[in-house]
Amino acid sequence: MKRPFISLWCIAFVAIFLPIAHADDKDVIDYRQHIMNTLGEQAAALGEILSTVVPDDNAVAHINAIALTASTALKAFEPKVPGGQAKPTVWSNWPDFSKRMNELAQRTAEAAKVAKEKGKDAALSNILDQLTCKSCHDVYRQEKKDSDQ
Amino acid sequence: MKRPFISLWCIAFVAIFLPIAHADDKDVIDYRQHIMNTLGEQAAALGEILSTVVPDDNAVAHINAIALTASTALKAFEPKVPGGQAKPTVWSNWPDFSKRMNELAQRTAEAAKVAKEKGKDAALSNILDQLTCKSCHDVYRQEKKDSDQ
Numbered sequence: 001m002k003r004p005f006i007s008l009w010c011i012a013f014v015a016i017f018l019p020i021a022h023a024d025d026k027d028v029i030d031y032r033q034h035i036m037n038t039l040g041e042q043a044a045a046l047g048e049i050l051s052t053v054v055p056d057d058n059a060v061a062h063i064n065a066i067a068l069t070a071s072t073a074l075k076a077f078e079p080k081v082p083g084g085q086a087k088p089t090v091w092s093n094w095p096d097f098s099k100r101m102n103e104l105a106q107r108t109a110e111a112a113k114v115a116k117e118k119g120k121d122a123a124l125s126n127i128l129d130q131l132t133c134k135s136c137h138d139v140y141r142q143e144k145k146d147s148d149q
Numbered sequence: 150m151k152r153p154f155i156s157l158w159c160i161a162f163v164a165i166f167l168p169i170a171h172a173d174d175k176d177v178i179d180y181r182q183h184i185m186n187t188l189g190e191q192a193a194a195l196g197e198i199l200s201t202v203v204p205d206d207n208a209v210a211h212i213n214a215i216a217l218t219a220s221t222a223l224k225a226f227e228p229k230v231p232g233g234q235a236k237p238t239v240w241s242n243w244p245d246f247s248k249r250m251n252e253l254a255q256r257t258a259e260a261a262k263v264a265k266e267k268g269k270d271a272a273l274s275n276i277l278d279q280l281t282c283k284s285c286h287d288v289y290r291q292e293k294k295d296s297d298q
């Protein structure tokens with residue numbers, strides 16, 4: 001006779017806590033998207049400088065911002081919350097994903113160091129080799145859906 | 150009798166150089182939007198930390214990224230190219246606009262200094278006072294149009 005009572009508790013539990021869990025998931029996804037969008041925006045700004053369509057006054061700042069943001073990215077993917085543009089392989093291939101993300105952070109930090117010590121021209125000369133965005137996106141990022149807008 | 154000849158030259162000139170001028174304008178607008186979008190993404194990430202929905206591990210990095218990006222923003226608005234979300238008042242009120250943008254850079258640099266010297270809790274305690282985004286957007290930013298997507 002207790003089964004209906006337990007079931008009601010289960011339903012109440014799900015009704016109360018599931019929306020909270022969903023809100024948390026959205027926060028986690030939003031957070032990592034803010035970080036990855038920052039990398040995208042700064043890489044695009046740097047791309048405009050590299051293609052000489054805008055002046056290069058801010059080049060070092062962009063490289064520093066990319067290095068800084070790359071250093072924050074892995075932490076944002078640590079919660080195993082699939083969704084947004086992240087493919088589930090981010091977590092099923094975590095050793096490879098985290099290795100690539102750490103390499104991005106290290107390489108861009110090195111570029112920022114070169115910019116500081118040798119100037120922007122030296123840093124810009126091989127920055128494209130340090131920005132491994134596409135090779136990683138090809139494996140771990142899915143196309144944006146309308147619901148991600 | 151030379152008028153038609155001159156007119157043809159004028160048309161040819163416009164046909165050849167106008168698309169280039171437009172492309173340049175788009176580059177200028179895109180560039181400043183990359184910078185302002187970066188500020189928006191990093192402020193949103195910081196907002197999630199402030200509302201405690203994500204951990205604060207990256208708080209100092211976000212403050213540094215905002216300070217760094219704020220320091221690049223004014224340069225991106227120097228070319229007088231209305232368009233995107235920038236209202237024409239950016240340039241007609243340039244002394245006020247540039248003063249506000251410089252203040253944002255100074256205030257966020259100060260927050261980054263506090264974070265470095267006194268830690269993230271001290272920096273986070275009054276970061277909202279330093280981020281004057283809305284008061285400036287209310288005056289100088291127009292709503293996003295579909296063509297800006």
